[in-house]
Amino acid sequence: MTIGTFRQWLTPLRMAGLCLSLAAALSIMAAPHANAQFGGRVAMVAVEEAGEDVLSIFADIQGRVAAGADIAITATTNAKTKLGEFQIGDRVKAGQVVAQQDASDLRLRLDLLTAQLAEAKLRLTQTEQGMADDLVMIDLLEAQLDLLSRKAERANTLATRNAVSVDAVDTARGAEIRARETLAQRRGLLAAKSIQKQLGAAAIDRISLEIKALKADIADTSITAPADGQIVFIQASRIGFNRTGDVLMRTRATSDFEVEADIPLEYIGFVAMTRKLAGTDSSGNRLGLQLRVILPIQNVRTGTQTARFSVTGELPRTLRAENAPVTLLVPTTSPAPVVVVSKDAVIPVSGGHILFVAEEGVAVQRRIRLGNAAGDKFVILDGVSPGELVITRGNEGLVDGKKIKIGDPALRPAGPKGEKWTLNWNTRRGPASGELLIGKDKSLFNDEPVEIVRAGNDINFIGKLVLPFGVLDLDFNGTIDGDSMGGKLTIRGLPGGNTPVVDFTGTKGGN
Template identity: 25%
Template sequence: MFRYISLPVISLMLAGPALGQGGPSAVGVETVDVRRLAETVPIFAEVVTGRDGEVATRVSGSVSVVDAVEGNTVSEGDPLVTIDPELLSILLRRAEAEVSVAEAGLGVARARADTSRVAFDRVAGLQGTSAFSGGRFDDAQGELLEAERLIAEAEARLAVARAAEAEAAYNLERATVSAPFDGVVLEVLVNPGEFIQSGAPVVRLLDTTTLEIEASVPARFIDLMEPGLAVDATTETGEQFEVAVRALLPIETAATRTRPVRFAAPDLAEARTTAVGQSVTVMIPVDAPRDLLTVPKDALVQAQGGWTVFVVEDGAAQPRTVEIGLAVGDRFEVVSGLTDGDVVVVRGNERLRPGQEVAPVTAGLGPGPGGTAESPEASN
């Protein structure tokens, strides 16, 4: 990344033509600026998922169809396994018939109650006359109460029959085990013709839409890990992306004094090669953000005794010895030697001489303010 002044010049794409003509050398430049950053350390983490488990059948029966195939991607509601529905259909028809019987019984009980009520009203209407009989009144009243009790009993029988009908319909509807969420079939646990009991697992399904990253963060850094905090992450293959703190789990490992932190990583679901258990490195802040004066890494040239940067002043490149601190992405913290707003050479600085005239060309402003920082040793 850094170049030595004594290295031979291989490419003259920027300054070559100008040197050949004796004019100012064309060089790429950027500006020294102040950015609000926090020092970070790398923490090893891994990809995890919120849902990974066995999908079970809710009914007993013989497996008739297995639609699930290991490795296939399924959507919520897709059929995985089907239990033979014939017996379940028979049980539903029987339950429906029992409902009809119970409804008929309730009708008979209500008709009897109507008859008993008419008889009771007739006897009660004779009160105060010579035709009134206390014995007949008591008998009629008893028959009416019995008829009303039989109605309540018939209504209860009908409720039981309807519940059995609903259960039979429920079981028949769930003869097909469907995917409860989008995911990938990891394992098929049953075969056609196999008899299984209710609650038996039939498929292991992995949810690939809820992938997250979990890191064991030293407890002394937990106070800096607020939900929503964005940090940088890198996979073993070099893919870089941003993740955000989702949750701090209230568990601490006594042996390591670390706590699990979950990071939301929406970009993971779109990566074709992402796998649960995959290693990831996340950059964890170890102090509060502060304003740092930074210089592009490409501006640094190794010289005897330290680092040199060419600053453009009055159309000429003047070398300055600088002291650098933390690495900040593609920039370094400036401890001394530069000031905010200095224009420094980042392309073509390998072959410059002190005081040489240059023609500055903006090389790009790089990322905007904000980010994380790490030590220079870690960046190298």
């Protein structure tokens, strides 16, 4: 038979396949058992009962990362300032020098205070020496007074005996009085010098403190970062005059972040009771959150109140930025009985999610309303009742009404023998593949029976690909060359009526 003749009778075959594809697509919307014609081969599946747990229902609330307070690094004196070679975004360590101020005026003041300290010490020494001299003079004056007192006493005794005149007694008594006056004056001078000594010591202490503070100010002209952080602000001029307190730069701790969210008022009570929540970033990375405070700030327009959450554990790198989006799982109810199923049972489709329930040996498709995740299970808000058998394995290629057998899909019975081929092709969604078995009595494509037409090394067959939105016809036309195969694949049954044609290749895998 020639190739031309082969293609002549192949055209009616393609038309028949197109009709069959149309009937399959329409049957998706028919009764549950309508697709059993494609399921002549019973599918092996694993099932699990839909359970019931006492859980809260959660809702996704959009939050944002709120940065902690900035740390201001300021000028320490009125002086010329030179900033280090830093840019916004650079990281600094605690104690790292970030700017240098001119300390010439401070050092000049330090020299002046040092001279004043030396002068104060000399004055104190002078006062102490004067006090020592006064003590010596007081000792001499006290001895003189004692002598004059005895002379006056003797003169008075002799005067009572008329041995001396009254004038001699008066003279002796006057000398004694003058000695007492001189001693009192000297003692007064000693007391004054004692006060001067205390004032000198206080001046020395004051000047010493000023010198200590000035030395600290000089050291502070080498301005350092008080803590680890990232620079978020730098003053415009890198070299210029700054006054005490002028902000040179601001830094922000890379770990000082919280999560802020506007919680609907009806959920505030549940958040306050739960306190610990979970959240995710834009990449799906999970993080733990601990309620820190519910702020007394309400938005009347949105009916929400602001809450702040501390992050438990390490903050993902994608969230170490102010206003980074965070999705919070917020409880919307008190804990109540809910239906839960294994995550393996849930299949995402256009417009929502589905799963298959095993009923009397048939897979029945259910459209479900999905709740939040609870460990390795999903909460099902609608579509399944507790105790129903949901299919968790072997549900990848199921259609509504497919005949099933409960067991372990991994333990497949031995199928028919023949040539085993792996076919590969590319679509707009990426690479795809299928398994072809060419047998003497029966041929299979992806475990479904197919009718293969061969003319020499040319081969043609139409396989079925079951997808959630319908059944596709895969029309393979190729040539076998030893252990390899190649040709064209026409895909029919796509939404919109598109029929793309792509190249396919095949590799023989053995018998």
